[in-house]
Amino acid sequence: MDRNEEIRETKFCKECGEKIDRNAVFCTHCGCMVENIQVQQPQIVINNSNQNQNVNVPMASAAKARNKWVAFFLCLFLGYFGAHKFYEGKAGMGILYIFTFGLFAIGWIVDCIVLLCKKNPYYVD
Numbered sequence: 001m002d003r004n005e006e007i008r009e010t011k012f013c014k015e016c017g018e019k020i021d022r023n024a025v026f027c028t029h030c031g032c033m034v035e036n037i038q039v040q041q042p043q044i045v046i047n048n049s050n051q052n053q054n055v056n057v058p059m060a061s062a063a064k065a066r067n068k069w070v071a072f073f074l075c076l077f078l079g080y081f082g083a084h085k086f087y088e089g090k091a092g093m094g095i096l097y098i099f100t101f102g103l104f105a106i107g108w109i110v111d112c113i114v115l116l117c118k119k120n121p122y123y124v125d
């Protein structure tokens with residue numbers, strides 16, 4: 001008889017005033033959104049706290065710590081191969097030592113003495 005049933009199931013678009021389905025989210029006439037879409041967004045906790053701990057390693061950019069005794073014994077036993085030079089990262093000098101037998105043994109002996117006088121650890125750059 002009356003149309004209450006239908007009215008209950010409908011609502012009016014707040015934009016264009018047309019009758020639309022009660023559960024409609026978008027108006028079928030003008031297309032505008034009449035309901036806030038409840039998107040179940042997971043709460044994304046954006047943890048932007050900077051975890052980059054600047055651990056200040058006491059290290060001069062290029063200088064590398066070397067163990068005095070490792071270098072010394074490398075020099076003592078393999079100095080004519082420039083082993084201690086390779087250990088210090090000085091490959092060029094190491095190769096030179098190989099071909100010159102530790103700078104004709106002079107570099108070898110001098111390096112042994114120099115290494116003995118160094119602090120432990122010592123730093124090469």
Ligand SMILES: [Zn+2]
Nearest residue numbers: 013016027030
């Ligand atoms: Zn509308």
